[in-house]
Amino acid sequence: MNAPLRRVGVVVMILFGLLFANLNWIQAYKADEYRNSDYNGRVQVAEYERKRGNIEAGGRALATSKETTGELKYLRTYPDGAKYAHVLGYKPVNLAATGIERIENDFLAGTSDQLIGDRIKDMFTGDQTGGGNVLLTLSNKAQDAAYDGLRNNDLGVKRGAAVAIDPRTGALQALVSMPSFDPNPLVSHDSKKAQAAYNELEQDANGPLKNRALTETLPPGSTFKVVVAAAALENGITKDTEIPAGSSYTPPTSGTPIRNAAASICPEAQVTLMEAVTESCNTGFAKLGVRLGADAIKEKARQFGFEQDDLTVGQLGEDGLPVAASHTGTMQNADGGDDPAALAQSSIGQRDVRMTPLQGALIAASVANGGSQMRPYLVRQLLAPDRTTSYYTAKARELRQPISGQVASDLRDMMVSVVENGTGRNAQINGYTVGGKTGTAQSAPDRPDHGWFIGFALDKNGTPISAVCVELEQAGSGGSAEAAKIAGRIMRAVIADPGSR
Numbered sequence: 001m002n003a004p005l006r007r008v009g010v011v012v013m014i015l016f017g018l019l020f021a022n023l024n025w026i027q028a029y030k031a032d033e034y035r036n037s038d039y040n041g042r043v044q045v046a047e048y049e050r051k052r053g054n055i056e057a058g059g060r061a062l063a064t065s066k067e068t069t070g071e072l073k074y075l076r077t078y079p080d081g082a083k084y085a086h087v088l089g090y091k092p093v094n095l096a097a098t099g100i101e102r103i104e105n106d107f108l109a110g111t112s113d114q115l116i117g118d119r120i121k122d123m124f125t126g127d128q129t130g131g132g133n134v135l136l137t138l139s140n141k142a143q144d145a146a147y148d149g150l151r152n153n154d155l156g157v158k159r160g161a162a163v164a165i166d167p168r169t170g171a172l173q174a175l176v177s178m179p180s181f182d183p184n185p186l187v188s189h190d191s192k193k194a195q196a197a198y199n200e201l202e203q204d205a206n207g208p209l210k211n212r213a214l215t216e217t218l219p220p221g222s223t224f225k226v227v228v229a230a231a232a233l234e235n236g237i238t239k240d241t242e243i244p245a246g247s248s249y250t251p252p253t254s255g256t257p258i259r260n261a262a263a264s265i266c267p268e269a270q271v272t273l274m275e276a277v278t279e280s281c282n283t284g285f286a287k288l289g290v291r292l293g294a295d296a297i298k299e300k301a302r303q304f305g306f307e308q309d310d311l312t313v314g315q316l317g318e319d320g321l322p323v324a325a326s327h328t329g330t331m332q333n334a335d336g337g338d339d340p341a342a343l344a345q346s347s348i349g350q351r352d353v354r355m356t357p358l359q360g361a362l363i364a365a366s367v368a369n370g371g372s373q374m375r376p377y378l379v380r381q382l383l384a385p386d387r388t389t390s391y392y393t394a395k396a397r398e399l400r401q402p403i404s405g406q407v408a409s410d411l412r413d414m415m416v417s418v419v420e421n422g423t424g425r426n427a428q429i430n431g432y433t434v435g436g437k438t439g440t441a442q443s444a445p446d447r448p449d450h451g452w453f454i455g456f457a458l459d460k461n462g463t464p465i466s467a468v469c470v471e472l473e474q475a476g477s478g479g480s481a482e483a484a485k486i487a488g489r490i491m492r493a494v495i496a497d498p499g500s501r
Helices: 003-035 041-047 081-088 099-103 105-109 113-125 140-151 191-202 221-233 273-279 282-292 294-304 340-346 357-368 405-421 479-495
Strands: 055-057 060-067 074-077 133-136 160-165 172-178 242-244 270-272 312-314 320-322 379-383 390-393 398-400 433-441 450-458 464-472
Touching: 060 081, 081 099, 081 140, 081 172, 099 105, 099 320, 105 113, 105 133, 140 160, 140 172, 140 464, 140 479, 160 357, 160 479, 172 479, 221 273, 221 282, 221 294, 221 357, 221 405, 221 433, 221 450, 242 282, 270 273, 273 282, 273 405, 282 294, 282 340, 294 340, 294 357, 357 405, 357 433, 357 450, 357 464, 405 433, 405 450, 433 479, 450 479, 464 479
Parallel strands: 055 133
Antiparallel strands: 055 060, 060 074, 133 379, 160 172, 160 464, 242 270, 312 320, 379 390, 433 450, 450 464
């Protein structure tokens, strides 16, 4: 054999070797990936042979499947449309699943290892047992109040979020992001229609697919003063200690003065910490922050949950909906020393401070629960397809303890004063003790301010019932008062729905 033929033979053998190796790679390592690919038509048909389990809350089916006459046997439906969209997500034919539909997909689809007994039984009976059922912690009444309150707010605000949580357990009672979306068109078996519906939502400037309650971070304004007040209480200051205030304060290194929202707010040279919280005294907290120092404030914020980038909300300790980290930002100079101007602005929730609505609710919940912050969760129980067996039941557990019981008690008193005597009056509930903190945060020089409220409700025995955070993006004047009103309605709804607690 001459040299050219030998070279051709060698090349052919190498190509056959590579082809053989590739086939083995596919069969040994890539088989499961291809078998389970969303783009595998045979897998899709097989997946839709089994009825997907329900997602429920308070005995109400929020996501269910109905039989069809098409090639795909079952169609996923969401009876409440947009109301629960950011919690449930959606399970489309060709697009990626989101929300609870994603994180509990195996159990809902019936392919989870927990349901192997049902699948073995099907081998003998020839049946296709449906998927398992996921029960959520949400209160239907609280979710209604949050959704309707945001959507029909008196200021015409288009974007915002609301979160309510049981301070004693961490169970989420409501979670709404505005604007929302109807997930039903996204799960259409007509892939072109589903893709078109998704494209329309994706291109919407208001970002309806974004879960603002968990992933949007905005300057929290004066709600951050609760964190600064906690740091003060742990550094020798009591709620009755007088701190410097005044109508204006220009920090060292800055020519920009910090002023209060109105001339009537703490014009005195000194006010008590209680008065500073009640009146939301910017000058008092700016000076207090400079006095405490950046390390104390950043550390206290961290203890409340700021900077945590691995928190999820689903089952306890399992994969869940991702939560963006809240941040305090930089308060120091390049040499590591405190920057008084940055520190003063940060202490009133401006500058680089950013917070999610969930973090705001967790701060209020920690205060209401005696200083203990419980791990937030959404999944209450996993039930077998026939609902006779529970494969998972949530058991509350502490996430962290950011403050002592005494500090929590003092903060409760100050936050109650805000609702009874200060800027949070709209959150009052007859027969219940309500505490809170409003916040107005600058968004940009040419844009309206954000409006915030964080708060809690206690029964006559002092037992915490609910903690909430409501955020109205670029709400402008009256935004925090409107947020307090919506928060009050959510907490009243929780009170009216004792079965959810």
